[in-house]
Amino acid sequence: xxxxxxKLTIEYDGRPFSGWQRQEVGIPSVQxxxxxxxxxxxxxxxTLYVAGRTDAGVHARGQVAHFDxxxxxxxxxxxxxxxxxxxxxxxxxxxxxxxxxxxxDFHARFMAVNKxxxxxxxxxxxxxxxxxxxxxxxxxxxDVPAMQAGAVYLLGHHDFTxxxxxECQAKSPFxxxxxxxxxxxxxxxxxxxxxxxxxxxxxxxxxxxxxxVGTLALVGEGKxxxxxxxxxxxxxxxTKGGPTAPPDGLSLVRIDYP
Numbered sequence: 291x292x293x294x295x296x297k298l299t300i301e302y303d304g305r306p307f308s309g310w311q312r313q314e315v316g317i318p319s320v321q322x323x324x325x326x327x328x329x330x331x332x333x334x335x336x337t338l339y340v341a342g343r344t345d346a347g348v349h350a351r352g353q354v355a356h357f358d359x360x361x362x363x364x365x366x367x368x369x370x371x372x373x374x375x376x377x378x379x380x381x382x383x384x385x386x387x388x389x390x391x392x393x394x395d396f397h398a399r400f401m402a403v404n405k406x407x408x409x410x411x412x413x414x415x416x417x418x419x420x421x422x423x424x425x426x427x428x429x430x431x432x433d434v435p436a437m438q439a440g441a442v443y444l445l446g447h448h449d450f451t452x453x454x455x456x457e458c459q460a461k462s463p464f465x466x467x468x469x470x471x472x473x474x475x476x477x478x479x480x481x482x483x484x485x486x487x488x489x490x491x492x493x494x495x496x497x498x499x500x501x502x503v504g505t506l507a508l509v510g511e512g513k514x515x516x517x518x519x520x521x522x523x524x525x526x527x528x529t530k531g532g533p534t535a536p537p538d539g540l541s542l543v544r545i546d547y548p
Contacts, residue, residue, distance in 0.1 A: 292360060292361065292362060292363065293358050293359070293360050293394070294358070294359055294360075294361065294366075294391055295356055295357070295358050295359075295391070295392050295393065295394050295396055296356060296357055296358075296359055296368075296371065296389055296390065296391060296392065297354065297355075297356050297389070297390040297391075297392045297396060297398065298324075298338075298354065298355050298356070298357075298372075298375075298386050298388070298389055298390075299352055299353070299354055299386070299387045299388040299389075299390075300320075300324070300350060300352075300353040300354070300355060300384065300385070300386055300387065301350060301351050301352070301353070301384070301385050301387050302320050302349060302350050302353065302383055302384040302385070303349055303383035303384075303423075303424075304320070304344060304345075304346065304347050304348045304349045304350070304537065305347055305349075305383075305423045306318055306383060307319050307320050307323075307346065307347075308346050309343060309344055309345045309346045309347075309348070310340055310342075310343040310344045310353070311343050312325070320344070320350075320353075320384055321338055321340065323379065323382050323384050324338055324355070324375070324379070324384060324386075325337070325338055326378075327375045327378035327379050328357070328359075328375065330378040331371075331374045331375060331378055332359065332361065334359070334360070336357050336358070336359065337357065338355040338356070338357050339355060339356050339357065339397065339398050339399060340353065340354070340355040340398055340399065341353065341354040341355065341398040341399050341402045341405070341545045342399070342402070342405060342493070342494075342542060342545070344540075344542055345496075345497070345537055346537060347423070347536070347537030347538060348537045348540045348541070348542070349424065349540065349541040349542070350541060350542040350543075351541055351542070351543050351544075352387075352406075352542060352543050352544040352545060353542055353545070354398045354402070354545045354547075355398050356392065356396060356397065356398040368388070368389040368390055368391060369389075371386075371389040372386045372387075372388060372389040375389070398545075401547055401548065402492070402493075402545050402546065402547060403492060403546050403547060403548060404468070404490060404491070404492055404545070404546040405490065405491065405492070405493065405494070405542065405544070405545050405546075406469075406488065406489070406490045406542075406543045406544040406545075406546075407488075407489045407490075407494075407499050407540060407541065407542055407543060408486055408487065408488055408489070408540075408541050408543050409426070409486070409487040409489065409499060409500070409503045409535065409539045409540050409541075410424070410425040410426065410484060410485070410486055410487075410539040410541075411425065411426050411427075411428055411432070411484065411485040411486075411487070411503070411507070411539055412425045412426070412427045412428070412477060412482060412483075412484055412485075413427075413428050413429075413430065413431050413432055413482065413483045413484075413485065414427070414429075414477065414478065414480075414481065414482030414483065415429055415430075416480075416482070423538050424538060424539070425484070425538060425539050426503075426535055426536050426538050426539040428507065428510075428511075430511070431483065432485060432507065432510030432511060433509070433510050433511075433512065434472055434474050434485060434510065436509050436510060436512075436515075436516050437472055437485075437506045437507075437509050437510045437516075438471070438472045439509075439516035440506055440509040440514070440515075440516035440517075440518070440519035441470040441471075441472065441502075441506060441519070442470075442516075443516070443517070443519040443520040443523060444467050444470055444502060444519060444523060445467050445468070445469075445470060446466065446467065447464065447465070447466040448464065448465070448467070448523055449463045449464050449523075449526050450463055450464070450465050450467075450495055450498055450523070451463040451526040451527065451528065452501075452522050452523055452525055452526060452527055452528055452530055452531040453495065453497075453498050453501040453502050453505070453523075453528075453531055454495040454496065454497070454498060454501070454528060455495070455496040455497035455501070455528075455534075456528060457496065458495050458496035458497070459496070460495050460496065463495065463526070465491060465492075465493060465494060465495060465498065466491055466492060467489070467490075467491050468490045468491050468492075469488060469489060469490035469491070470487065470488070470489050470490075470502070471487070471488045472485055472486070472487055472488075473485070473486040473488065474486075485510075487499075487502075487503050487506075489502070497534055499540060500534050500535040500536075500537065500540060501528075501531055501532070501534050501535070503535040503539075504531075504532045504533040504534050504535035505519065505522060505531050505532030505533075506519070506532075507532065507533075507535065508532045508533075514532070
């Protein structure tokens with residue numbers, strides 16, 4: 291028996307799925323789609339282990355997962371594996387960007403040292419069209435410098451209970467936020483503005499990024515002052531934070547390994 295561990299870098303549109311994690315039969319998930327493609331490729335029931343489970347409607351440009359494959363003595367290149375899986379994923383908004391043969395002790399989740407998420411917000415009066423489901427639309431301009439000033443209070447190692455979903459299963463609410471930057475871009479040439487939140491850290495609580503963005507939007511709307519972000523953080527109380535931003539604008543962009 292020859293077992294090879296493979297690392298996959300994956301891109302997907304999260305709109306049709308219940309999230310990454312496999313659910314009951316009949317409920318679509320990214321994991322189920324990929325595991326079905328693996329079965330069609332090698333007729334083996336294989337479990338994928340992922341770096342970070344994404345919620346329903348959340349997208350990925352650089353998700354990472356690993357699995358073990360017994361392919362016997364037959365040759366199999368990384369290119370051919372990715373090509374075969376993508377052939378079996380046709381019609382599903384999931385693609386394997388890259389396959390890599392890795393050491394037997396590689397683990398997509400436990401060896402990850404950094405994750406980059408990007409959250410997109412569109413500020414304009416006209417409804418969105420081709421980015422519908424891929425961006426959160428707010429119908430008025432937001433004060434980006436004020437939001438950036440508020441974001442500074444969240445950097446570092448903190449108890450993020452205020453920005454944690456009530457059903458979060460993490461053992462501890464303490465996380466380290468290494469980056470929370472805002473980028474403002476012209477969207478359509480007619481005054482529409484796109485704001486991108488770039489968020490980095492080793493790991494995150496359930497809904498942490500979406501709760502931080504939703505709360506910072508209150509600052510952008512002038513309903514909160516930047517320093518109110520610090521008050522919310524130290525309260526360690528979810529009811530003291532702002533709303534949860536919708537999943538539409540969130541993408542897992544990159545995962546770093548040693």
